[in-house]
Amino acid sequence: MEHTSLLERVLRGIALTLVVIFFMFPIVWIFMMSFQTNETILRIPPQLVFKPTLANYTALITGKLTTAAGTLDIAFMRNLWNSVFLSVTSVAVALLLGVPAAYAFARHKFRGSEDIAFTLLSFRFAPALLVLLPLTLYFQKLGLANTYIGLIWVYQLICLPLILWIVRGYFEDIPADIEYAYRIAGHSWFATFRKIALPLAGPGIAAAGLLAFIFAWNNFVFALVLASADKQPVTVGALAFITSSGIQYGQISAAIVLSITPTLALALYAQRYLVEGLSLGAVKG
Amino acid sequence: MASLELRNVVKRYKSQTVLDNLSLTVADGETLVLFGPSGAGKTVLLRLVAGVIDPDEGKIFIGGEDMTDLDAEFRGVGMAFQNFALFPHMTAFDNIATPLQAKRSSQSAMKAGVEGVAKLLKIGHVLSHKPRALSNGQKQRTALARALVGSPPVLLLDDPLRNVDAKLRFEMRLELPRLLADRGATVVYVTQDYKEAMALGDRIAVMSQGVIKQLGTPEQIYREPANIEIARLFGDPTINLLDVKPSRDAKGIYVGLSNVQVHLTGAYDATVGRDCVIGLRPEALSFVDEGTPAAIPVTVEAETPLNEKIVTLVRTVRGREILVSRPAGTPGQTEGRAHIAVDGKSALLFDHASGDRIGARNVVNLRSGEAA
Numbered sequence: 278m279e280h281t282s283l284l285e286r287v288l289r290g291i292a293l294t295l296v297v298i299f300f301m302f303p304i305v306w307i308f309m310m311s312f313q314t315n316e317t318i319l320r321i322p323p324q325l326v327f328k329p330t331l332a333n334y335t336a337l338i339t340g341k342l343t344t345a346a347g348t349l350d351i352a353f354m355r356n357l358w359n360s361v362f363l364s365v366t367s368v369a370v371a372l373l374l375g376v377p378a379a380y381a382f383a384r385h386k387f388r389g390s391e392d393i394a395f396t397l398l399s400f401r402f403a404p405a406l407l408v409l410l411p412l413t414l415y416f417q418k419l420g421l422a423n424t425y426i427g428l429i430w431v432y433q434l435i436c437l438p439l440i441l442w443i444v445r446g447y448f449e450d451i452p453a454d455i456e457y458a459y460r461i462a463g464h465s466w467f468a469t470f471r472k473i474a475l476p477l478a479g480p481g482i483a484a485a486g487l488l489a490f491i492f493a494w495n496n497f498v499f500a501l502v503l504a505s506a507d508k509q510p511v512t513v514g515a516l517a518f519i520t521s522s523g524i525q526y527g528q529i530s531a532a533i534v535l536s537i538t539p540t541l542a543l544a545l546y547a548q549r550y551l552v553e554g555l556s557l558g559a560v561k562g
Numbered sequence: 563m564a565s566l567e568l569r570n571v572v573k574r575y576k577s578q579t580v581l582d583n584l585s586l587t588v589a590d591g592e593t594l595v596l597f598g599p600s601g602a603g604k605t606v607l608l609r610l611v612a613g614v615i616d617p618d619e620g621k622i623f624i625g626g627e628d629m630t631d632l633d634a635e636f637r638g639v640g641m642a643f644q645n646f647a648l649f650p651h652m653t654a655f656d657n658i659a660t661p662l663q664a665k666r667s668s669q670s671a672m673k674a675g676v677e678g679v680a681k682l683l684k685i686g687h688v689l690s691h692k693p694r695a696l697s698n699g700q701k702q703r704t705a706l707a708r709a710l711v712g713s714p715p716v717l718l719l720d721d722p723l724r725n726v727d728a729k730l731r732f733e734m735r736l737e738l739p740r741l742l743a744d745r746g747a748t749v750v751y752v753t754q755d756y757k758e759a760m761a762l763g764d765r766i767a768v769m770s771q772g773v774i775k776q777l778g779t780p781e782q783i784y785r786e787p788a789n790i791e792i793a794r795l796f797g798d799p800t801i802n803l804l805d806v807k808p809s810r811d812a813k814g815i816y817v818g819l820s821n822v823q824v825h826l827t828g829a830y831d832a833t834v835g836r837d838c839v840i841g842l843r844p845e846a847l848s849f850v851d852e853g854t855p856a857a858i859p860v861t862v863e864a865e866t867p868l869n870e871k872i873v874t875l876v877r878t879v880r881g882r883e884i885l886v887s888r889p890a891g892t893p894g895q896t897e898g899r900a901h902i903a904v905d906g907k908s909a910l911l912f913d914h915a916s917g918d919r920i921g922a923r924n925v926v927n928l929r930s931g932e933a934a
Contacts, residue, residue, distance in 0.1 A: 457609070457634065458648075461634050461635070461637075461640070462708065463635045463638075463661055465635055473649060
């Protein structure tokens with residue numbers, strides 16, 4: 278065992294604590310703010326001890342925001358639902374299209390395969406705003422502006438390249454011999470894809486899906502331009518808290534807490550699927 | 563059961579030709595060993611037969627049927643991979659059962675089939691384990707069981723003993739011939755181990771750079787290697803190779819080794835005056851008393867006892883090093899000056915420039931200890 282002095286251990290502990298505080302502080306602070314009124318939040322100096330209130334959450338859930346200037350309707354729950362619906366559907370579509378495509382790119386080197394794969398990746402290089410202007414015009418002509426289908430389509434720009442490239446790597450890591458062995462045993466290529474390639478690339482597909490979900494969830498600009506109020510996700514909906522009578526920090530914090538909860542829960546749940554090592558021990562190199 | 567034929571097969575990768583116009587026939591029930599260094603094209607050949615890669619030219623017949631354009635799952639061959647290629651997410655049982663599943667066998671038939679072959683290969687107790695919980699030997703047997711379970715008429719074994727330890731390799735070398743003979747399958751067996759090739763093959767095809775350099779029984783390959791390269795690959799310790807220039811006298815053709823005339827038996831008339839290489843198997847050399855005719859004086863450099871035989875490194879007066887092998891327990895010189903005699907009948911003569919062996923058949927029985 279490695280010998281470490283007491284001083285070294287203490288210093289390491291302090292360093293780790295500092296790092297954790299640095300990264301966790303904003304989240305903790307927002308969590309605390311979500312239980313405070315605007316007055317307590319804006320008090321100087323800020324106070325760690327306060328009387329918690331659920332007013333922010335009730336305002337969000339009921340959709341009635343009471344400000345000094347009067348009562349305001351906010352569609353936060355609607356936005357949250359939009360976020361869930363858009364992200365889940367986009368990732369599902371991207372997985373459905375991307376995983377077989379990734380398999381094709383990984384296993385079959387056809388003419389131009391590298392170029393096509395790279396073109397798909399290059400969609401992520403282009404600044405979103407550059408794409409958005411022509412897209413808005415097209416969508417208005419096609420009648421796709423302000424529709425879920427249109428948004429899910431545009432979200433493929435985010436999800437599809439991500440899934441394609443990550444999953445392709447996982448498929449390439451599966452030794453071809455394992456698939457050959459299954460073919461030689463008498464199974465069709467589709468059975469081999471379903472019974473061998475998919476299960477073995479499972480952790481990779483889960484990781485790519487999760488990542489794509491988070492990217493889709495956090496997207497702001499596509500929905501800002503292409504969707505109106507009733508189709509907007511939380512990222513855009515949060516703008517509603519900047520009201521004429523001031524910024525509603527309490528509600529913003531509560532909204533953030535509610536909107537990061539699904540991604541956080543998903544990440545924690547999927548963590549065990551992201552652990553690699555399934556294919557270890559099958560092939561001796 | 564089925565024979566196997568490759569007709570003028572060519573396989574190229576980019577500009578490199580991996581198999582060059584190769585033709586090969588394996589008779590029904592025969593075990594053919596493909597032997598050669600890595601990169602010779604052995605594995606590519608197996609994969610072509612299995613159908614996982616396609617030839618650029620040529621045809622492949624199994625049981626007389628043209629299989630060239632048929633996908634792997636329709637060819638009905640069994641294959642064991644060098645790296646085992648087990649399915650990591652399935653138990654050993656499920657791994658072995660995959661060929662039976664493809665045939666849509668009933669559950670009971672599947673269970674009987676898997677357990678039968680598992681018992682034969684002594685892995686019955688680990689069938690519920692996943693590959694990662696298996697030892698290398700068990701993985702190798704599982705891979706072999708998967709190849710055997712469907713009783714395929716053609717079995718392709720790609721160096722299956724490469725990645726297992728020496729003890730298991732030795733055991734399997736003894737067990738495999740019987741196992742394969744019982745199945746009656748046509749077998750193509752790839753190996754880089756000449757002992758494995760000699761032990762398992764009805765015939766051996768020596769491959770190098772995508773071409774079959776020699777095809778024959780293990781006996782033929784050992785006694786009449788087509789060239790220096792093959793002579794060097796077969797045999798442990800390796801064959802002694804010395805540059806010579808044969809001459810003729812009243813008693814026939816001879817070569818000079820350390821100023822001693824060693825007469826050769828064989829049709830070597832054409833070699834007189836040509837630059838040649840003589841190949842002397844270490845077991846064709848023996849220690850003799852001084853004064854024996856054609857005895858070559860040497861000094862003993864080192865001796866290595868190898869259980870069943872003793873290998874001695876000696877040096878001739880001209881400084882050339884020679885290995886002499888003798889069965890353990892027989893007398894021999896262990897140090898200092900000594901004399902060795904050459905069995906002129908078992909000596910092999912190669913052309914210096916081309917490396918090809920010279921002369922027709924000159925088969926003698928090496929094992930009867932005729933060394934003069």
